Amino acid sequence: MDESHAVGGITDPRGQRRAVVLGGTGFVGRRIVRLLSEAGWEVVVPSRFAARHKDMGLWPSVVLVDMKSVAQSDLATHREAPGLAELLDGADLLVNLVGILNERGNDGQGFKRVHIKLTKAALRAAADAGVPRYLHMSALGADEENGASHYQRTKGKAENWVHRFGRKHDIAVTSFRPSVIFGPGDSFLNRFAGLAKLMPGIFPLACAGARFSPVYVGDVARRYVEAINDPATFGESYDLCGPHDYSLGELVSYAASTSGHPRWVIGLPGWLARLQARVMEWLPGKPFSRDNLASLQRPNTCEPDCQREPTRLEDIAPSYLAPDACLARW
Numbered sequence: 001m002d003e004s005h006a007v008g009g010i011t012d013p014r015g016q017r018r019a020v021v022l023g024g025t026g027f028v029g030r031r032i033v034r035l036l037s038e039a040g041w042e043v044v045v046p047s048r049f050a051a052r053h054k055d056m057g058l059w060p061s062v063v064l065v066d067m068k069s070v071a072q073s074d075l076a077t078h079r080e081a082p083g084l085a086e087l088l089d090g091a092d093l094l095v096n097l098v099g100i101l102n103e104r105g106n107d108g109q110g111f112k113r114v115h116i117k118l119t120k121a122a123l124r125a126a127a128d129a130g131v132p133r134y135l136h137m138s139a140l141g142a143d144e145e146n147g148a149s150h151y152q153r154t155k156g157k158a159e160n161w162v163h164r165f166g167r168k169h170d171i172a173v174t175s176f177r178p179s180v181i182f183g184p185g186d187s188f189l190n191r192f193a194g195l196a197k198l199m200p201g202i203f204p205l206a207c208a209g210a211r212f213s214p215v216y217v218g219d220v221a222r223r224y225v226e227a228i229n230d231p232a233t234f235g236e237s238y239d240l241c242g243p244h245d246y247s248l249g250e251l252v253s254y255a256a257s258t259s260g261h262p263r264w265v266i267g268l269p270g271w272l273a274r275l276q277a278r279v280m281e282w283l284p285g286k287p288f289s290r291d292n293l294a295s296l297q298r299p300n301t302c303e304p305d306c307q308r309e310p311t312r313l314e315d316i317a318p319s320y321l322a323p324d325a326c327l328a329r330w
């Protein structure tokens with residue numbers, strides 16, 4: 001590889017460096033794409049639903065690519081990920097944020113396709129194209145062997161694989177493992193605020209005692225961009241947590257009251273939580289599932305000695321949850 005193109009190189013005679021961001025249209029991806037674009041990168045963002053994200057095509061030096069034409073509707077179902085090779089040709093950085101919280105079936109195959117197969121296809125294509133730097137999105141609790149859910153095991157397997165592959169193919173890999181992420185447009189606090197509105201005074205909740213360290217999406221995006229040129233992060237994996245830990249019950253109660261619909265949160269016993277998960281699997285969009293319930297069995301918090309991200313939930317959430325909020329979306 002030409003030295004002048006190296007990650008961390010001071011000069012780049014080609015001018016703009018190019019990043020390909022998979023999952024760049026999502027809640028986290030949009031922040032990372034925006035920061036990269038502001039930092040002067042050309043950012044290529046493939047999407048299966050480019051028409052839904054037309055606004056991003058107007059961001060400076062962001063190229064939104066409609067993957068429908070090359071990948072039908074689902075990148076993960078294509079063994080050779082057609083189109084990726086062309087997209088990655090000449091790229092300096094690949095960021096992979098693609099992930100799902102729920103699959104269509106219940107046997108783990110959907111998680112495998114999206115978290116493992118797609119990741120392998122993308123990183124192999126990056127290696128073929130000589131891309132020197134790769135940032136990977138995992139999740140706190142991801143664990144190939146001992147994960148409690150398909151989500152956690154497939155995330156763990158993918159994360160282990162990208163580090164092994166990076167070492168073998170001389171790609172500088174960094175992975176991030178956030179707890180639940182909050183910010184305008186999140187699907188966590190916003191979902192509970194929306195549900196609270198529909199509940200008649202009480203809010204029955206599965207795993208109300210489950211622990212989280214919510215981390216701000218802006219902090220997550222900053223960590224990605226700061227890592228790009230920092231050799232100390234090469235080959236490393238980082239847990240990302242916000243400054244405080246909360247129980248799920250506390251977070252739901254907070255989302256409900258901040259959005260103007262205070263509710264009394266009642267923890268469900270295990271058997272009722274399992275029943276609720278089964279029922280909700282049949283609702284449109286599968287808002288909750290047995291796999292989600294399994295993930296909740298383990299604390300989603302960082303070790304006490306872990307460096308915490310600075311932004312407090314209470315300083316941001318009202319700006320998009322409050323009834324008069326103007327930042328409902330981002």
Ligand SMILES: NC(=O)c1ccc[n+]([C@@H]2O[C@H](COP(=O)([O-])OP(=O)(O)OC[C@H]3O[C@@H](n4cnc5c(N)ncnc54)[C@H](OP(=O)(O)O)[C@@H]3O)[C@@H](O)[C@H]2O)c1
Nearest residue numbers: 023024025026027028047048075076097098099139180181
């Ligand atoms: N949000 C959280 O609280 C949280 C916490 C820990 C870890 N994470 C991880 O962070 C990542 C991003 O999360 P997010 O909240 O930003 O998710 P999101 O808003 O749902 O965005 C998901 C992105 O992945 C892409 N995608 C989904 N399925 C795909 C498939 N089969 N083929 C190709 N692309 C696909 C989507 O692209 P198109 O639809 O445009 O094609 C979209 O850009 C995920 O890996 C997630 O597991 C999130």
